[in-house]
Amino acid sequence: RGCRVHYCFFNLGGAAHEIGVRQVAHYLWNRFGSSHRVRFVAINFEPVVGEILEKIDDGQMGVILKRMMVRAASKVAERYGVQALVTGEALGQVSSQTLTNLRLIDNVSDTLILRPLISYDKEHIINLARQIGTEDFARTMPEYCGVISKSPTVKAVKSKIEAEEEKFDFSILDKVVEEANNVDIREIAQQTEQEVVEVETVNGFGPNDVILDIRSVDEQEDKPLKVEGIDVVSLPFYKLSTKFGDLDQNRTWLLWCERGVMSRLQALYLREQGFNNVKVYRP
Incomplete structure (x- = not known):
């Protein structure tokens, strides 16, 4: 109203x-x-x-x-x-x-x-x-x-x-x-960035890294993410709390979303849950 x-x-x-x-x-x-x-x-x-x-x-x-x-x-x-x-x-x-x-x-x-x-x-x-x-x-x-x-x-x-x-x-x-x-x-977004100083933000990737596209399904269908030289896995942000543990924990997961807000929030959340193999990807 x-x-x-x-x-x-x-x-x-x-x-x-x-x-x-x-x-x-x-x-x-x-x-x-x-x-x-x-x-x-x-x-x-x-x-x-x-x-x-x-x-x-x-x-x-x-x-x-x-x-x-x-x-x-x-x-x-x-x-x-x-x-x-x-x-x-x-x-x-x-x-x-x-x-x-x-x-x-x-x-x-x-x-x-x-x-x-x-x-x-x-x-x-x-x-x-x-x-x-x-x-x-x-x-x-x-x-x-x-x-x-x-x-x-x-x-x-x-x-x-x-x-x-x-x-x-x-x-x-x-x-x-x-x-x-x-x-x-x-x-x-800015405050979250300050709070996740312990979570590294990267613009490149190493041989053990995987990009995790955490956008909603609709966003991914409208604008699929393709990055040359690295695997991209889809897992919407709302499934991370229950599904992230099923992923290969020997890999390093680079969380990505369009604006970087949700990826930072989710990185902080996953660190709180004890997952240390996460970074934020901002190309």
Whole structure:
């Protein structure tokens, strides 16, 4: 509807988790909103999760985690003059997304919360993801929120939630919001380049090297990559997390994409996973 959309990411799984989400955010911005200057705000929520796991009753953890996220996002929204929060929740899809629980989650903030997927079922959401090109991202993205509670409540009681939250040290929440990393989404490529200094970028190749074309299938079909004197193997970026280990690990793999953004992100991700035989190819 013409609104500028910023991205607020709660990191629960370390560097690899953030790399994956950066890929999605950059893809969406590049495809649908590249005319706008957009923020990518990353909040390290691991200390908050640790405090919840240590002090909060198991059944209340999911709702309280979401309440903490809304509190944090509202603070970020206020800082940057953002008018509303947007989430991807769908009614009844998971335990925290019942009407009772959503109402309790919303109660912690005066900021308008929009839920465009609220009435959609899972198949409808998957079809939408397929249409906009994010289905494969979602399929390979690890899920972290689900591990926080073994038996979450589907009908939380306000007084009980508030009593549990009295055990929580809110200075932890304030600290992670204060230390949130705010990046212009146009600078993700540049920042990633700085972060992957340990991953070599090359414009030539040796006898043991193979170029790994990580573009999407459509991009590869439209503009096939052919480089004289070296093998080129196709493996779309969204399959790297599950398929890279099947490749010959005695070879050195030179990751390549058109602009170099995804290849840098994926090189960092693979290094996080323990693969040291990767470089970024920029001819």
